[in-house]
Amino acid sequence: MENFNYYTPTKVVFGKGTEEKTGELVREQGCTKVLVHYGSGSVKKSGLLDRIFRSLDEAEIAYVSLGGVVPNPRLSLVYEGIELCRREGVDFILAVGGGSVIDSAKAIGYGTANEGDVWDFYARKRQAEACIPVGVVLTISAAGSEMSDSSVITNEEGWLKRGYSSELSRPKFAVMNPELTMTLPAYQTASGCVDIMMHTMERYFNQNDNMELTDGISEHLLRTVMKSAKILMEEPDNYSARAEVMWAGSLSHNGLTGCGTGGGDWACHQLEHELGGMFDVAHGAGLAAVWGSWARYVMDAHPKRFVQFAVNVMGVQPREDDTVTALKGIEEMEKFYRAVGMPVCVKDMGIELTEEQIVILARKCSFFGSRTIGCIKKLEEQDIAQIYRDAR
């Protein structure tokens, strides 16, 4: 069992009507000028943004706003946000949205609080020394960015999608009203569920002797999300299922499911980051599209873990041959993906990967041959290319 740190200082305010507390929560932080950051017009149309503004007004908090965040949030908007924050003397960023908006807010927070180009942090050239505090009103259960220390930004120059993690950016508070997610289309709901599951599975699959406590929490979280996702395909307004998924989203990525695991694999995230950079696919869908091919490629490196997964998570009856049990678990997961409208290969997303594209993806994913990804099996450039090929 590996030593670990666990640090989740985000104050969670969970449940119906909690967005009304936003102003009060910002005031608690002692800040004077807020950037309200959001994505498309949906938070405007739904009236949520107006409710947030009213709550800030009531708490006598000044604010400016910046919308326009897109999935796979762009560096150009981050630059725009940094400029706005500096000009306006912003000292708190309120992200109203899902992972993309929160990640964009964190990047603006780094960029405003540090000198030089914010992309340096994502390009791993240097470490941030500060970050403007970020708060969240969550509208999409998926990324877990509302309690996590990480953010992922896409640089349009070269379409590089890169993540950066630092304790500095953990949100100060997260307002989570499951009702706010009820209007999400089924595809986005399912994609979010896959994202949540993958944050747990990336940690679950590793080469260490995991803590039993962590394993069981992860396995239960996965089962609960799968059950809730299926309910939500039929009843998008089911409050309990929305709440289970929303809370699972935070727990899957706040560190809890990683305690004692030594970090986890994360190869699927790296594989998807390149796909997402090249094709702008929904993150969860992209993860589902590569997972099966990744799992079959690496399972021989730690069959026992794949057997445990098959039995405890997917409810597979253990067979005499571990390989058969493990493969059955992978199949069952793919069956679940299909049941909620998710892809199990890249073609399912309407993309026909060419061999040329595969070579480029593998080049970029391996940082031009300079790194391996994953820990269940360390994957080099040619392994990565083969997984993309298998996932076509």
Added chain:
Amino acid sequence: MENFNYYTPTKVVFGKGTEEKTGELVREQGCTKVLVHYGSGSVKKSGLLDRIFRSLDEAEIAYVSLGGVVPNPRLSLVYEGIELCRREGVDFILAVGGGSVIDSAKAIGYGTANEGDVWDFYARKRQAEACIPVGVVLTISAAGSEMSDSSVITNEEGWLKRGYSSELSRPKFAVMNPELTMTLPAYQTASGCVDIMMHTMERYFNQNDNMELTDGISEHLLRTVMKSAKILMEEPDNYSARAEVMWAGSLSHNGLTGCGTGGGDWACHQLEHELGGMFDVAHGAGLAAVWGSWARYVMDAHPKRFVQFAVNVMGVQPREDDTVTALKGIEEMEKFYRAVGMPVCVKDMGIELTEEQIVILARKCSFFGSRTIGCIKKLEEQDIAQIYRDAR
């Protein structure tokens, strides 16, 4: 499902050798003078205290120390600590020990940072407005005080044992090395395991529609602690089992197992507090001694929950009659208590409760008839007396 807040800002540093980081962790807090607070001589004899002092020296942190905390920590030592902190200009309290030491440290923190008598907070006369920051090096897995917002102090005048909760006192960091718990006697290890389980069970038993996610986490935590406790009765040096129990202790009381439960029952804790005040029994043992009588007395008020507990936690095969299943679950739990040397009634702790004592306990537990305890079933003074009677 109830709305909830979740706030666990304690930085956990978990694993082998982590006590070496204590000085560095205190320095991160920006404090200049530390009170090192501890209990009996065991942390001296083991050399732990010297290692902590060395770590503080290396970090160039000044300190004074105060030992002598006993189980059911006393108000008189808290007063002594407050005086010492004021005299020495202490701005950080480092608790080296288990729940009693941490609770005493929190009380000293309140008393030093606020005017007037610190007992006022525990007597629910007023709220604390500040608390000197507290850090922990944990040596006993039990109370969960290392991540919780609560503390319990015993006032020798009238032997009143009272708890006080405030976000102000959540420890800034908790150093958790499971190896430090290996020298605990079996009885104390088992008592700690019961305490951990009860922190989860108090929240698990309630009248709301719980979150499935929370329920499953709680059930798995309970199963893991029971399994680990049995291992530790045979192999006290088993690192994995010590680690499972230690981490379960924190998770059981940091708020995670209460998410969406609306708070929980907590009657057993109130029942035990009076026993502990009168007889100075080990907290976990006292909880085990009253739990079965409490469970049988209240189960009719929510049989489904007791059935779920019996099936999911105790592995009982569900019977046609819910009462039979529920009772079987209670019996199985008592069987577990016995298996790890814990009492299932007060007599098992060598105490013969008289009717006169029962009346006094019930009087004090009901705050002289002015409150009910519990939520599965609201218990009045005469109910409380009857449970003590059943638990004789």
